[in-house]
Amino acid sequence: MAEVTETENKSVAERLDAVMLNVARGRVVLGLAAFAAPKLTVKAMGLGGQADPGRDYVTRMFAAREIALGAGYLLSRGPARRTWARFGLLVDGLDTLNGLRTRRGLPLWVSAGATAIAGGTAALGAAKVARDLVE
Numbered sequence: 001m002a003e004v005t006e007t008e009n010k011s012v013a014e015r016l017d018a019v020m021l022n023v024a025r026g027r028v029v030l031g032l033a034a035f036a037a038p039k040l041t042v043k044a045m046g047l048g049g050q051a052d053p054g055r056d057y058v059t060r061m062f063a064a065r066e067i068a069l070g071a072g073y074l075l076s077r078g079p080a081r082r083t084w085a086r087f088g089l090l091v092d093g094l095d096t097l098n099g100l101r102t103r104r105g106l107p108l109w110v111s112a113g114a115t116a117i118a119g120g121t122a123a124l125g126a127a128k129v130a131r132d133l134v135e
Contacts (some may be wrong), residue, residue: 007129012069012131013131013135016127016128016131017128018068019124020073020085020124020125020128021073021074022072022074023046023070023073023088023121023124023125024069024071024074024088025069025070025074027066027067027069027070027073027088028066028067028070028071028074029066029070030066030067031062031063031064031066031067031070032063032067033063034059034060034062034063034066035060035063035067037065038056038059038063039051039052039058041059041063042055042056042059045110046106046107046109046110046113047106047110055106060120065091069084069087069088069091072084072087072123073085073088082129085125085128085129085132086125086129088121088125089122089125089126089128089129092118092119092121092122092125093122093125095118095122096115096118096119096122097119098118099111099114099115099119100115103115
C-alpha cells in the first residue's frame with residue numbers, strides 16, 4: 001500500500017510541475033504581449049483605452065516582471081526553480097492583496113477577474129512551494 005501512496009504522490013507532483021510550467025509559459029506570453037502592446041493590454045483588462053504614456057510605462061514594467069518570472073522558472077532547474085516558484089508566489093500573493101485593496105476603484109468584473117487570476121496563481125504557487133518543502 002505504501003507503493004500506491006508514493007506513486008500517487010509522484011503523480012500529483014508531476015501534474016503540479018506541469019501546471020507550473022504552463023503558468024510560467026503564460027507569464028512569458030502575457031509579458032511579451034503587454035510589452036509590445038500596452039494600450040491594447042490595458043484596454044482588454046477593462047482599464048481604458050485612451051493614450052496614457054504613464055500607464056503604458058507601468059504596463060511595460062508589469063510586462064518585464066512577468067517575462068522575468070516566467071523565463072526564470074522555465075530556464076532553471078532543481079533548487080533554482082524552487083526559488084523562482086517562491087518569487088512567483090510572493091508576487092502573486094501581493095497582486096491578490098492589491099486586487100482586494102483596490103476593489104472600490106475598479107469595475108467589479110475587472111477587480112474580480114484580476115484578483116481571481118492572481119489568487120488562483122498564488123494558490124498554485126503555494127501548492128508548489130509546499131510540495132517542494134516536503135520533498
